[in-house]
Amino acid sequence: MKECTKCGIEFPIEMFDKNKKCKDGHRSSCKNCQKLYRQNNKEMLAKKKLKYKGKYAEKDLEYRTAHKSEIAAKNKIFRENNKEKFQARNKKYYEENKNNPGFRERRKSYGENHFEEIKAKRVDYFKIYNKKNQFRRNIMSQKYRTKKLNLPSTLTVEQWEMIKSNFNNTCCYCGQAKPLQQEHFKALSNEGEYTINNIVPACKSCNCSKGAKDFFEWYPSNKNYNNKREKNVLKFLGYTDKAQQLKIC
Numbered sequence: 041m042k043e044c045t046k047c048g049i050e051f052p053i054e055m056f057d058k059n060k061k062c063k064d065g066h067r068s069s070c071k072n073c074q075k076l077y078r079q080n081n082k083e084m085l086a087k088k089k090l091k092y093k094g095k096y097a098e099k100d101l102e103y104r105t106a107h108k109s110e111i112a113a114k115n116k117i118f119r120e121n122n123k124e125k126f127q128a129r130n131k132k133y134y135e136e137n138k139n140n141p142g143f144r145e146r147r148k149s150y151g152e153n154h155f156e157e158i159k160a161k162r163v164d165y166f167k168i169y170n171k172k173n174q175f176r177r178n179i180m181s182q183k184y185r186t187k188k189l190n191l192p193s194t195l196t197v198e199q200w201e202m203i204k205s206n207f208n209n210t211c212c213y214c215g216q217a218k219p220l221q222q223e224h225f226k227a228l229s230n231e232g233e234y235t236i237n238n239i240v241p242a243c244k245s246c247n248c249s250k251g252a253k254d255f256f257e258w259y260p261s262n263k264n265y266n267n268k269r270e271k272n273v274l275k276f277l278g279y280t281d282k283a284q285q286l287k288i289c
Contacts, residue, residue, distance in 0.1 A: 042066065046073035182222060186234040193234040195222075203276075204241045211243040212273050213250070214264035218243035225277055227252035237277060237284065256282055 043050045045068040056066035057074065067074070078085060093100075104111060119126060137143040151158065170177050179197065186193035200222065210217045223242035226232035229252050242250070250258050255273075259265055278284055 044068070044070040044073055046070070178222070182234050185228060189228065189231075191228075191231060191233050195234050195236060195239055199236045200239070203236065203239060206276055207241050207272070210241070211246055212240045212269060213242055213246040213259065213262065215266065215269060216243055218245075221247045223247045223250065225255060225273070230254075240273060240276070 041050050042053050042056055042064070044056075047070065049070070051070050053064075053066060055070045055072070056068075057071060058065060059067045062068065069077075176197070179195070179200075182195075183193045204220060209220070211220065212223075220241040221244055222239050223246070224232040224234075225238050225240050228234075232238050246262075246264065249262065259270060274280075
């Protein structure tokens with residue numbers, strides 16, 4: 041705890057800005073008093089700042105030029121460590137100025153003058169995002185294709201994990217533990233929904249081999265045919281005598 045020399049109130053040490061020149065390493069006045077001082081002396085502080093800038097402008101420019109990469113690296117780390125704070129500040133500023141004609145004009149002008157730069161940044165961003173969220177992007181793509189045909193599209197990430205677990209994280213057709221894809225048991229072109237009752241895990245080879253073929257014609261003649269795996273697939277999807285008994289989710 042420390043007593044403020046301005047207001048005389050005792051505060052925790054965190055309420056005092058750091059200052060190496062002071063004995064305890066913190067200012068003698070609290071943050072509240074500092075804020076009040078800045079509010080009451082805006083004009084004087086602005087003039088002082090302008091005078092300081094003019095006096096040390098050349099030295100400041102020399103330093104920044106000589107340490108450009110070092111300053112950029114420090115700023116990047118600071119922004120990453122305070123990402124939420126910057127996002128909140130930018131959002132607040134946008135909400136306060138979005139109806140300001142001058143603000144809109146500056147945004148438009150910046151976009152026109154830096155079009156190629158912004159485009160390149162967006163392309164790089166989406167490349168990284170798609171790489172990190174490949175599975176999520178795949179689900180979004182599947183849902184888009186299914187909805188375009190006015191078919192049910194309700195499969196979730198949790199349901200997909202459950203489906204893979206049901207088949208021990210192996211291909212339901214060949215039984216190998218390869219990278220798994222979402223395979224439409226009943227093809228999309230044949231009104232196959234994107235639901236838990238129509239999606240099974242398959243390796244790339246089996247998925248490509250089956251394609252839009254009918255399971256009951258394709259699988260018995262497939263080199264990886266296995267009667268036990270066939271029964272597991274049909275049981276999971278609720279098929280009896282080539283007809284599905286489950287309701288569509």
